Each structure stands twice: as C-alpha cells, then as structure tokens.
Amino acid sequence: MSDIEIRDVSLVYDTPSGPVKAIDNATIRIAASEFLCIVGPSGCGKSTLLNLVAGFLSPTSGEIKIGSSPLSGHGMDRGVVFQDFAQLFPWRTALGNVAFGLEMKGLSKERREEIALSHLALVKLGEFAHSYPHHLSGGMQQRVAIARALAYNPSVLLMDEPFAALDALTRDAMQRLLADVWRATRKTVVYVTHNVAEAVYLADRVVVMTPHPGRVKIELPITLPRPRDPLSVEFLQCQKDLLRHLGSEMDASDAPKICDDGATQR
Amino acid sequence: MVRRTVVTLLAAAALYEAAARSGIFPAVLVPTLPKVARTLVNLVQDGTMLWHVSYTLARVMCGFALAIVVGLPLGILMGRIRALENFVMPLASALMPIPSLAWVPVFILWFGLGDIVTALIVFYAAMFPMLLNAWTGVRAVNPIWLRAAGAMGAGEGALFRKVIIPGTLPFIITGLRQAFQRSWIAVIGAEMLAASDWGLGWVIFDAKEFLNADVMMASLIVIGGIGYAFERLVFGSLERITVLRWGMVQAAKS
Numbered sequence: 227m228s229d230i231e232i233r234d235v236s237l238v239y240d241t242p243s244g245p246v247k248a249i250d251n252a253t254i255r256i257a258a259s260e261f262l263c264i265v266g267p268s269g270c271g272k273s274t275l276l277n278l279v280a281g282f283l284s285p286t287s288g289e290i291k292i293g294s295s296p297l298s299g300h301g302m303d304r305g306v307v308f309q310d311f312a313q314l315f316p317w318r319t320a321l322g323n324v325a326f327g328l329e330m331k332g333l334s335k336e337r338r339e340e341i342a343l344s345h346l347a348l349v350k351l352g353e354f355a356h357s358y359p360h361h362l363s364g365g366m367q368q369r370v371a372i373a374r375a376l377a378y379n380p381s382v383l384l385m386d387e388p389f390a391a392l393d394a395l396t397r398d399a400m401q402r403l404l405a406d407v408w409r410a411t412r413k414t415v416v417y418v419t420h421n422v423a424e425a426v427y428l429a430d431r432v433v434v435m436t437p438h439p440g441r442v443k444i445e446l447p448i449t450l451p452r453p454r455d456p457l458s459v460e461f462l463q464c465q466k467d468l469l470r471h472l473g474s475e476m477d478a479s480d481a482p483k484i485c486d487d488g489a490t491q492r
Numbered sequence: 493m494v495r496r497t498v499v500t501l502l503a504a505a506a507l508y509e510a511a512a513r514s515g516i517f518p519a520v521l522v523p524t525l526p527k528v529a530r531t532l533v534n535l536v537q538d539g540t541m542l543w544h545v546s547y548t549l550a551r552v553m554c555g556f557a558l559a560i561v562v563g564l565p566l567g568i569l570m571g572r573i574r575a576l577e578n579f580v581m582p583l584a585s586a587l588m589p590i591p592s593l594a595w596v597p598v599f600i601l602w603f604g605l606g607d608i609v610t611a612l613i614v615f616y617a618a619m620f621p622m623l624l625n626a627w628t629g630v631r632a633v634n635p636i637w638l639r640a641a642g643a644m645g646a647g648e649g650a651l652f653r654k655v656i657i658p659g660t661l662p663f664i665i666t667g668l669r670q671a672f673q674r675s676w677i678a679v680i681g682a683e684m685l686a687a688s689d690w691g692l693g694w695v696i697f698d699a700k701e702f703l704n705a706d707v708m709m710a711s712l713i714v715i716g717g718i719g720y721a722f723e724r725l726v727f728g729s730l731e732r733i734t735v736l737r738w739g740m741v742q743a744a745k746s
Contacts, residue, residue: 282639306643313636316738317658326654327644360739378644 227414228293228303228381230256230279235288237274247439248274251288254433254442258381259412263419263429265472271440272418273386279416280306280384292382302327305375305413309387311367314359320346320370321355327378345373348407365396369403376411383413387420398456401427405453422472426464427454434471444471523706532710545714547690548679551607555614556675562615563622563671568652568660570623571630584623592617592674593681600686610682610691617678621670629663630656662735669727676719 237249249271256262264272277283279290281300290297292304300306305327307313314323324342333341346352349369359367368388375383389397401424408415408428419425425432429448436443446468450460505525511517512524523531535541570577592613599609633656641655657664683693692711699707735741 280643282642300643302645304643306640308636308640310636312634313640315637315640315655315658316740317661317734326641326646329654330645330647330650358738374640374644 227258227412229258229260230254230382230414230416231289231291232256232275232279233289233291235275235278235285235290237271237278237283238286249278249285250439250441252435252440252442254445256414256416258414261408261415261417261428261430263417263425263432264435265419265422265425265432265468266435266440266443267420267437267472269440270435270437272420272435274440275435276384276386276416276418279382280304302331302378303380304382304384305378305380307368307371307375307383307385307388309390311359311364311391313371314367314374316359319356319358320351320362320373323359323370324374324377326374331378342373342377345377346370348376348410349373349403363396365392365400368392368400372404372407376407376413381414383415385415385417387418389424390419390421397424402453404428409452422465422468423456426450426461426468427456432468434468446471520703521705523709528706528709528713531704531706532713535707535710541710541714543690544692544695544711545718547607547687548683548692549718551610551683551691552614552672552675552679554607554611555616555679556618556672558611558615559618559622559671559675560668563619564626564664564667567623567626567667568630568656570627571660572652572656577627580623584620588620592678593685596682596685605686605688607687609686610679613682613686614675614678617674618671621674622667625663625667625670626660629660629667632663633659662741665727665731665735668730669723672722672727673719676715680715 232252232254235249235252236247239246239248252271252275254262264275266272274283278285279292279297281297281304314320315326318326321339321342324345325338328338328341343352343355346355349372351366351369351373354362354366359370362370371388372385389400392400405428417425417428426448432446432448434443434446435441448464450458450464454461509525512519512522532541566576566580570580595616596609596613599612603609603612637655637659638651641651646654679691680693680696683691684697687694692715696708696711699705699711731741736743
C-alpha cells in the first residue's frame with residue numbers, strides 16, 4: 227500500500243467573474259494503509275481535493291505524490307467510488323462491472339471472473355453477481371462500486387461521500403462493512419464526507435477543511451479502538467470535539483448543517 | 493400485447509368498412525375490405541406482390557444500411573470530437589430540411605431511372621435521424637461513467653467500445669427506428685417518381701392510371717404490415733434484449 231503526499235497544493239478556477247481559489251495551499255500526508263477522512267461544510271473544496279488526488283483535475287500549483295511517484299492523470303494505482311448510484315454501468319451485471327478494471331488490465335476471462343467474484347463476496351454480494359444494477363438497491367449498488375474500485379487492486383481507495391444518498395440504517399450497515407473491508411485489504415483510504423459520526427466511526431485521522439478558499443484547518447487523530455461503538459461515551463466525545471472545530475467554522479459560513487444525523491445536528 | 497393489437501386493428505377496419513359501405517363514396521374509389529383482401533390474395537398468388545415487396549425491401553435495406561454505416565459512426569465521433577462537430581453540423585443543418593424527394597429529379601439526371609436513385613434517396617432520408625440521434629446520445633452519456641471507466645484505466649478505444657456505445661444505445665435504437673420510418677417514406681415516394689415496373693411505390697402510382705383503388709389499398713396494407721413486422725421482430729426485440737433489460741429505459745406503466 228502506498229502513502230500519499232499532498233504538498234502546497236492550490237487550485238484556481240477561472241470563472242467569468244475572475245479567478246476563484248477552490249483550494250489554498252493544502253498540505254496533507256497520508257500514511258500507507260491509513261484511513262483518512264476529509265470533513266467540511268459545502269464548498270470547502272473537499273471533493274475538489276479528492277478529484278485532484280484521483281487525477282480528474284490538475285493542481286494550479288503544488289505537488290501530489292503517491293508512493294514515490296508524482297501524480298500524472300488518473301491511473302490504476304487508485305480506485306474511485308462516487309456518491310452517485312449511477313456510477314455503475316447499467317449494461318453490465320454486477321460481475322461485469324467489477325470485472326471492468328481487470329478487463330482494462332488485460333486479464334483472461336476466467337481470471338477476471340474469479341477475482342471479481344471474490345470481491346463481490348467481500349462486499350457480501352456473491353449471490354447477486356449476475357444481477358443488473360437496476361435490480362439492486364442503492365446500498366447494494368454502492369457495494370458493487372466498492373468491489374469494482376478494489377478489484378484491480380489499487381493501493382489507494384478514494385471515496386467521495388459514497389453513502390450520503392443512503393438511508394440512515396443502510397448507511398450504518400455500510401460503514402460497518404467498509405470498516406471490515408478496509409481491515410481485510412489494508413488500502414490507503416481517502417474518504418470525503420460531511421457526516422461527523424461517519425468520520426469518527428471510520429477514520430484513523432480526520433482533516434477538517436474550511437471554505438472560501440478551501441483550506442486545511444486542523445487534523446484530528448481518532449485513536450478509539452476498533453471496532454468502534456458509536457454509542458460509547460468516548461465516541462460521542464470525539465464527535466463533540468470534531469463538531470467544535472467544524473462549529474466555529476459553521477458560524478463563519480452560511481452552511482446550515484454539517485450532517486444528517488439528529489444526534490449531531492446543531 | 494397481441495390481443496390489444498388485434499382490438500386496435502379491428503376497430504380501425506370496422507370504421508373503414510362502415511365508411512366504404514355507407515354509400516357516401518363511390519364504391520370504385522373506396523373498395524370494401526373483402527374486395528381489397530381478394531385483390532391482395534390474387535397479387536400474392538400470382539407472385540407479383542412478392543416481387544414488388546422484394547424490390548422495395550432491397551432498396552430500403554441498401555439505403556438504410558448505408559445510412560447506418562455512415563451516420564452512426566459519424567454521429568458518435570461528432571459527439572466526441574469538437575472539430576468534426578463544427579465541420580459537419582452546418583452542412584447537416586442545411587441539408588436536413590431539404591425533403592429527400594426534392595432530390596429525386598436531380599438524382600434522375602445524374603444516375604438515370606432505377607435502383608441507384610431510390611437507394612440513394614433512402615440513404616439521404618435515413619442518414620440524418622441516425623446521425624442526430626447518435627450525436628445527441630453521445631453527448632447525453634452520463635459523465636460519471638466516463639470518469640469511472642477512466643479511473644479504471646480505460647483508454648479512448650475502450651471508452652468508445654465499452655462505455656460510449658452501450659451508453660448511447662437508447663438513442664441509437666431510436667435513431668434506427670426513425671431512420672427506418674424515413675426510409676419507407678422516401679422509398680415509396682422515390683419509386684413513384686423514379687422506378688419502373690417494380691416496387692410498392694410504383695404499383696400504387698401505376699394503379700391510379702386504372703382507378704385500381706383496391707390495388708392501392710392492398711399495397712398500403714402490405715407496407716403497414718412490413719412496418720409492423722419490423723417493429724415487433726427487429727427494433728422491439730433489440731430494445732427488449734438491451735436497454736429495457738438493463739433498465740436504461742422503462743416499459744410504460746400500466
């Protein structure tokens with residue numbers, strides 16, 4: 227697994243009303259096999275930063291390194307999971323979707339199916355291998371997307387609010403599943419979310435970003451032992467700490483709330 | 493499905509029959525259905541209808557196939573390559589509103605009467621729906637599919653074959669349907685003007701000389717039948733085994 231170095235990265239968009247700084251001088255180091263969450267209100271540039279690491283965007287200045295090599299475009303060292311359920315190819319079965327990256331790698335059909343099936347089993351969808359995405363629920367589709375991003379064995383997994391569109395119960399189950407998958411695969415994970423409880427549940431370390439322009443405000447290590455109990459006093463304390471850092475930011479911005487859970491709503 | 497079709501057809505036939513027997517119109521101009529049916533059976537039995545259909549179908553297929561071979565790749569590439577779009581669209585926009593039949597006299601001057609003119613007119617008519625639908629389809633492909641495929645290492649070639657073409661399929665199928673429809677409109681018209689001796693358009697036009705309204709009606713029924721058969725057996729099936737099965741389009745509710 228690879229470490230990631232984001233050094234002095236800025237991104238400036240050109241808009242009709244002049245240049246807009248989306249990311250200002252972000253520096254983050256992510257250790258190999260670390261689970262890093264990036265949290266912040268809308269417009270803080272957290273998804274933009276993820277897109278930079280994914281290679282969908284290029285930084286205006288600064289450098290991103292994965293392992294020891296500087297980033298250029300997207301590559302098979304990274305797997306990406308988006309929020310949108312529509313990310314799966316509707317014309318391919320779950321198996322066909324998961325096998326896509328392996329196909330691009332040029333593996334034989336037997337080998338592809340074998341690896342794809344094992345990854346579907348990893349996300350507990352082995353029996354749905356031959357279903358088309360539109361026959362699967364939202365949570366199942368996101369599990370297929372996770373299996374698809376892992377199947378070609380990238381060292382880094384990039385996730386952009388993958389569970390944000392799911393109902394609360396499904397989201398809890400998905401978080402547990404993702405924690406298990408991460409423990410089994412030990413990928414380096416960069417996970418973008420606006421959900422504080424989710425960040426505390428999943429992360430080794432949380433990076434809080436602030437908007438206008440997008441800056442790294444603070445990094446908080448989460449040292450709770452795993453598996454974590456979201457109802458424990460320590461867990462709630464962590465959530466409070468994180469909310470405090472976010473909260474002072476919320477006053478400055480006009481974002482109404484930072485997460486959907488009643489427990490953490492301001 | 494089949495039962496509903498039968499009900500619709502029976503209702504339409506009953507209306508026509510009532511009009512034909514009402515005595516409002518001269519019987520020779522509005523023949524009753526039994527008379528049309530007898531004429532149709534005779535035309536089929538003496539083999540002439542089969543020849544007319546074969547000629548027309550061959551012309552349609554040549555022009556339609558050529559329209560697919562040219563229009564489909566061109567439309568898809570236009571959706572991806574800005575320069576090609578900029579080059580082709582002004583030309584297509586100017587040519588599209590020109591009715592294909594308006595070209596018939598010109599084509600006759602260039603190629604003489606016969607099969608080449610009719611096939612080329614079909615090609616002209618079918619080309620633009622194919623082109624426009626493919627072009628629109630490519631631009632309507634969900635960008636997240638392209639991102640996901642790119643992240644998984646798909647190059648431009650793999651993107652085309654494994655993402656853009658299947659992602660464009662609902663539009664491609666619509667394009668095929670429209671192109672096929674236009675092909676028939678064009679072929680019948682072109683045959684009326686540019687064919688001699690064979691072809692459904694020619695039969696209909698020729699029957700006018702002898703006031704053979706029953707032959708005209710029989711030919712129209714054959715054209716409708718062929719259209720129906722193609723929709724059920726070709727386009728409908730194609731849709732069922734692809735985009736309907738994949739949930740990219742949904743069957744109408746209730």
